Amino acid sequence: DAGITQSPRHKVTETGTPVTLRCHQTENHRYMYWYRQDPGHGLRLIHYSYGVKDTDKGEVSDGYSVSRSKTEDFLLTLESATSSQTSVYFCATMNTLGQGYTPSMNTEAFFGQGTRLTVV
Amino acid sequence: KQEVTQIPAALSVPEGENLVLNCSFTDSAIYNLQWFRQDPGKGLTSLLLIQSSQREQTSGRLNASLDKSSGRSTLYIAASQPGDSATYLCAAIKAAGNKLTFGGGTRVLVKP
Numbered sequence: 001d002a003g004i005t006q007s008p009r010h011k012v013t014e015t016g017t018p019v020t021l022r023c024h025q026t027e028n029h030r031y032m033y034w035y036r037q038d039p040g041h042g043l044r045l046i047h048y049s050y051g052v053k054d055t056d057k058g059e060v061s062d063g064y065s066v067s068r069s070k071t072e073d074f075l076l077t078l079e080s081a082t083s084s085q086t087s088v089y090f091c092a093t094m095n096t097l098g099q100g101y102t103p104s105m106n107t108e109a110f111f112g113q114g115t116r117l118t119v120v
Numbered sequence: 121k122q123e124v125t126q127i128p129a130a131l132s133v134p135e136g137e138n139l140v141l142n143c144s145f146t147d148s149a150i151y152n153l154q155w156f157r158q159d160p161g162k163g164l165t166s167l168l169l170i171q172s173s174q175r176e177q178t179s180g181r182l183n184a185s186l187d188k189s190s191g192r193s194t195l196y197i198a199a200s201q202p203g204d205s206a207t208y209l210c211a212a213i214k215a216a217g218n219k220l221t222f223g224g225g226t227r228v229l230v231k232p
Contacts, residue, residue, distance in 0.1 A: 031218050043209070043222040050218070058219075090163065094218055106171075107213060108154050109220050111164040 003027055004112035006091050012118045019078040021115050023091030031094040032074040033109075034058075034066065036087040043090065049074055081119045089115045122147040124212055126223035134231050139197035141226045143210035148188045150212040154220070155184055155195050158207045167208075168195070200230045 003026035013019050023032060033048040035058075045058030047066040055066050063085060065077045078085055091112040123146045133139060143153070152171050156164040168184045170177045170193065176185040181198040197204055207227045211220040 033220070042224045043211075045219060048219065092164075092220070094213075094220075096218060106169070107152055107218070108166060108169040109211065109213070110166065111156075113163040 004091055004093060004110060006089075006112040006115050008115060009113065010116045012120060013081050015082060015119055016080050019081050019117065019119075021076045021089055021091075021117070023074045023076070023112060025072050025074075025091075025093045027093060027095070027110070028071060029093035029095050029110075030071075031096060032068065033092040033094070034064075034074070034076045035090045035092065036060065036085075037090060037114075038087050046076065046089075078117075081117075083119050085117065086119045087117060089117060122150075122212055122214055122221040124210060124221050124223040126208075126210060126226050128226060129224065130227040130229075132229040132231065133200055135200060135202060137200055137230075139195075139200050139204065139228060139230075141195040141197075141208050141210075141228070143193040143195070143223050145191045145193075145212045145221070147212075147214065148191055150188065150214055151218075152213045153184075153186055153193050154211045154213065155182075155193075156209045156211065158209060158225070160206075164209065200228075202230050202232050204228060205230050 005024045007022045034046040035043045037043050044060045049055045049068040067075045092109045094109050125144045155167045168177045170186040183196045186193045207225045209225045211222045
């Protein structure tokens with residue numbers, strides 16, 4: 001296990017409210033990711049980070065923002081939650097060569113346990 | 121854009137039978153390929169990592185092969201058990217951006 005903790009594990013919120021999900025890792029991995037998983041769509045990348053304060057969009061980034069002020073924490077914010085954002089959210093980290101940008105032969109991804117978010 | 125496909129989407133076998141799960145990807149410029157298991161309501165557990173220079177990787181009853189030229193990876197599970205019932209996902213790791221692209225998964229049911 002890469003020591004990835006997601007919080008909260010479950011949340012129910014109302015449409016239009018802001019929501020922040022937290023991912024905390026203890027492995028000092030440079031890369032961190034947020035995915036959502038939905039029936040019929042599989043796992044889709046929302047945003048990712050390649051270092052402190054360095055983030056980029058994934059394929060389904062609309063309506064989401066992220067922040068990474070420390071290596072160990074990656075926050076996902078839904079500015080104004082909508083019912084279409086009801087989903088299971090997974091955080092992941094990836095190890096790279098010397099914790100740099102370059103993948104190594106052993107580069108692999110590690111996942112948290114997920115956060116089930118329901119927007120009503 | 122990398123696309124990853126897993127066929128079949130679901131598979132049901134009697135206990136003891138060998139399982140063969142397929143994963144295909146469109147862009148052969150992958151760095152590594154990773155197989156995961158996901159139980160209902162749970163996170164993803166890494167099963168095997170195949171480095172791009174390898175052709176196969178083994179762990180216990182699991183064996184995964186990789187053929188980059190044809191864009192295919194296969195996960196073999198020998199002598200299946202009911203505890204192997206889960207969804208199996210493959211993901212290609214592309215060097216650019218170090219991003220994973222997932223297949224849709226194969227849902228496996230092993231009947232006692």
